[in-house]
Amino acid sequence: MSSKVLETIGLTKYFYEPTKFKVLDNITMSVDHGEFVSIVGKSGCGKSTLLYLLSTMDTDYEGQVLIHEELVTGQSDIDLARIRNEKIGFVFQFHYLLSEYTVLKNVMLPGLKLQQYSEAEIEHRAMDHLKTLGMQDQALKMPNQLSGGQKQRVAIARALINDPLIIMGDEPTGNLDKKNSDLVFDIFKELTQEHNQTLLVVTHDADFAGRTNRIITMEDGKIIS
Amino acid sequence: MNYRLILNIAVHLLRARLKQTVVAAVGVTFGIAMFITLLGFMNGLNDLLDGLMLNRTPHVRLYNEIKPAENQPVNLSDDYKNATNFITSIKPKDRGKAIYNSKTIIRILKEDKRVVDVAPKVTTPVFFNSGTIEISGIINGISVAAEEELFKFSDYVTEGNIADLEQNNSIIIGSGLAKKMMLAKGDIIKVTTPKGNLASLKIVGISQIGIAEIDDVMSTTSLSTAQKFLGEPTNYITDIQLKLHDINLAPQLAKEFGTKFGIDAIDYQTANSQFETGSNVRSIISYSVGIVLLIVAGFGIYNILNMMIYEKMDSIAILKATGFSGNDVKWIFITLSLIIGLAGGFLGLIFGFAFSSIIDTIPFETSSLPTIKTYPINYNPMYYVIGITFALFTTAVAGLLPALKASKIDPVEIIRGK
Ligand SMILES: Nc1ncnc2c1ncn2[C@@H]1O[C@H](COP(=O)(O)OP(=O)(O)OP(=O)(O)O)[C@@H](O)[C@H]1O
Numbered sequence: 149m150s151s152k153v154l155e156t157i158g159l160t161k162y163f164y165e166p167t168k169f170k171v172l173d174n175i176t177m178s179v180d181h182g183e184f185v186s187i188v189g190k191s192g193c194g195k196s197t198l199l200y201l202l203s204t205m206d207t208d209y210e211g212q213v214l215i216h217e218e219l220v221t222g223q224s225d226i227d228l229a230r231i232r233n234e235k236i237g238f239v240f241q242f243h244y245l246l247s248e249y250t251v252l253k254n255v256m257l258p259g260l261k262l263q264q265y266s267e268a269e270i271e272h273r274a275m276d277h278l279k280t281l282g283m284q285d286q287a288l289k290m291p292n293q294l295s296g297g298q299k300q301r302v303a304i305a306r307a308l309i310n311d312p313l314i315i316m317g318d319e320p321t322g323n324l325d326k327k328n329s330d331l332v333f334d335i336f337k338e339l340t341q342e343h344n345q346t347l348l349v350v351t352h353d354a355d356f357a358g359r360t361n362r363i364i365t366m367e368d369g370k371i372i373s
Numbered sequence: 374m375n376y377r378l379i380l381n382i383a384v385h386l387l388r389a390r391l392k393q394t395v396v397a398a399v400g401v402t403f404g405i406a407m408f409i410t411l412l413g414f415m416n417g418l419n420d421l422l423d424g425l426m427l428n429r430t431p432h433v434r435l436y437n438e439i440k441p442a443e444n445q446p447v448n449l450s451d452d453y454k455n456a457t458n459f460i461t462s463i464k465p466k467d468r469g470k471a472i473y474n475s476k477t478i479i480r481i482l483k484e485d486k487r488v489v490d491v492a493p494k495v496t497t498p499v500f501f502n503s504g505t506i507e508i509s510g511i512i513n514g515i516s517v518a519a520e521e522e523l524f525k526f527s528d529y530v531t532e533g534n535i536a537d538l539e540q541n542n543s544i545i546i547g548s549g550l551a552k553k554m555m556l557a558k559g560d561i562i563k564v565t566t567p568k569g570n571l572a573s574l575k576i577v578g579i580s581q582i583g584i585a586e587i588d589d590v591m592s593t594t595s596l597s598t599a600q601k602f603l604g605e606p607t608n609y610i611t612d613i614q615l616k617l618h619d620i621n622l623a624p625q626l627a628k629e630f631g632t633k634f635g636i637d638a639i640d641y642q643t644a645n646s647q648f649e650t651g652s653n654v655r656s657i658i659s660y661s662v663g664i665v666l667l668i669v670a671g672f673g674i675y676n677i678l679n680m681m682i683y684e685k686m687d688s689i690a691i692l693k694a695t696g697f698s699g700n701d702v703k704w705i706f707i708t709l710s711l712i713i714g715l716a717g718g719f720l721g722l723i724f725g726f727a728f729s730s731i732i733d734t735i736p737f738e739t740s741s742l743p744t745i746k747t748y749p750i751n752y753n754p755m756y757y758v759i760g761i762t763f764a765l766f767t768t769a770v771a772g773l774l775p776a777l778k779a780s781k782i783d784p785v786e787i788i789r790g791k
């Protein structure tokens with residue numbers, strides 16, 4: 149397996165509303181396999197915007213994004229959806245669980261979409277992930293019956309279901325108290341250490357960032373260190 | 374694309390909004406049920422009226438019309454061949470009402486594959502005598518078996534049995550005539566023919582067609598009885614009536630037989646053109662009412678899907694973020710609306726059938742239609758096929774716009790908004 153999981157070359161993005169301004173300025177960076185990287189910076193410096201470009205959901209930019217040394221810039225909507233499904237796991241500040249499905253089914257959905265395994269197997273794997281996250285007892289509950297920290301753990305399990313190359317998080321602990329964010333951090337740490345999972349997490353929490361392998365600091369759309 | 378998963382998601386979204394879903398489906402159900410009921414009822418009426426006419430009118434009728442000779446003598450003259458000839462005061466030529474060579478014509482027609490059956494007939498105006506009064510009328514001498522086959526004449530015989538016509542000198546008289554002349558089955562009626570022949574016929578039945586003008590004048594006897602009292606030989610036939618396998622061929626065949634046998638021919642469509650118009654208007658009414666109802670139902674579906682998409686923005690965003698393409702999302706919502714259409718439409722068919730059956734049991738008795746006891750309904754399965762097709766079509770169209778809208782939702786915008 150190649151060591152470079154994610155790479156950007158000269159990423160530049162503009163917003164045109166209300167006036168034209170450069171949110172991201174010539175960003176070149178890469179993340180290696182098994183790394184736990186955090187992105188920090190002042191509010192409004194463009195962290196989220198960068199993450200959306202890396203996630204392939206936002207395609208309106210200049211420069212190139214490569215995932216696993218494959219150029220994703222310019223690929224079709226369907227291909228990008230497949231790449232997200234297969235190679236990227238997301239954890240956002242908000243959990244985005246589907247209220248119509250049980251916790252277990254929510255975790256299974258991306259797996260059912262990928263169809264790499266049979267439904268029974270996907271269910272089994274989903275249960276395993278929930279178990280690692282200490283959520284196996286909640287598997288058959290509906291999302292609205294869970295606490296905020298529990299929902300976030302379910303979202304992490306969902307991000308893991310297809311064994312993604314990289315998990316991206318945008319302030320995944322932003323809505324959680326100290327105890328719960330420590331818990332989420334420990335989960336992330338365990339994933340990198342024991343499963344060699346690559347992680348790229350935007351955070352405001354200096355404490356959280358300080359405990360990661362590498363910190364990328366941004367200011368006004370540029371990487372400064 | 375994984376249809377099972379898409380269907381599963383669609384069903385879950387529907388279940389979460391069960392009330393609205395039911396309201397939308399009921400809209401479709403109502404539209405389809407009305408469509409089926411109206412179409413069945415209107416066409417039932419059409420059939421009834423068609424039957425009324427069809428049963429009295431042959432698909433093709435061959436006869437001799439009293440009219441001027443087509444080839445006037447001057448046209449035969451070589452001297453005036455290239456001239457334009459004006460002829461005035463032409464009088465019609467009486468070729469006699471009898472069809473020349475009728476036996477041969479009937480034989481040839483019976484062999485024709487396009488013809489179901491042939492019914493020869495003798496029609497003659499007569500006077501019915503009752504005491505001192507004379508009432509003018511018409512006697513049809515029919516071939517009983519053929520007439521029954523073509524026109525179901527027995528349906529219109531309210532008293533007596535048509536088989537009794539086979540007896541010599543028997544007659545079935547119209548109900549209006551019987552009333553006027555105070556005659557009943559078993560009585561003897563005296564008849565005077567145009568040539569002055571007198572005959573006494575025994576009444577073996579009363580007929581009621583349902584059209585007063587006909588019931589007041591028409592009586593029926595057998596072919597041989599009619600020929601006998603007219604003093605004509607057994608090849609004396611005034612009308613040859615045909616029933617065809619395909620009624621749509623009638624105009625064409627009328628023309629063909631007319632030229633072939635040198636005789637006048639009229640087809641069903643020409644004889645009943647005004648009835649066709651009525652039938653068409655009724656069909657158009659039922660189709661347009663059904664379509665209008667379905668369009669209304671379509672708007673209902675459109676609204677509900679739009680609302681659902683608005684409510685489910687987050688879900689759509691995360692589905693897209695986790696690997697569902699715009700196309701998948703579009704199909705989720707199209708499937709949603711098709712489920713509403715299918716469920717609503719199917720129920721609509723059931724209700725439509727139920728309403729039709731209820732109407733079918735409502736008594737509808739009128740003296741002019743002796744065989745009809747309840748409102749007529751046509752249960753043509755084609756209406757049900759059209760109904761469900763309409764339902765699916767409207768819901769698919771109504772679902773398409775919201776579905777396209779959902780497929781274009783930009784997940785970044787939603788996620789950034791939180
Ligand atoms: N859709 C948009 N149109 C115009 N400007 C935008 C849009 N979205 C974001 N911006 C601007 O782009 C800049 C970067 O936004 P972004 O969300 O990436 O910041 P961030 O670093 O994630 O901040 P925070 O830490 O507060 O989440 C901000 O100044 C913001 O106002």
Ligand SMILES: [Mg+2]
Nearest residue numbers: 195196197318
């Ligand atoms: Mg942000």
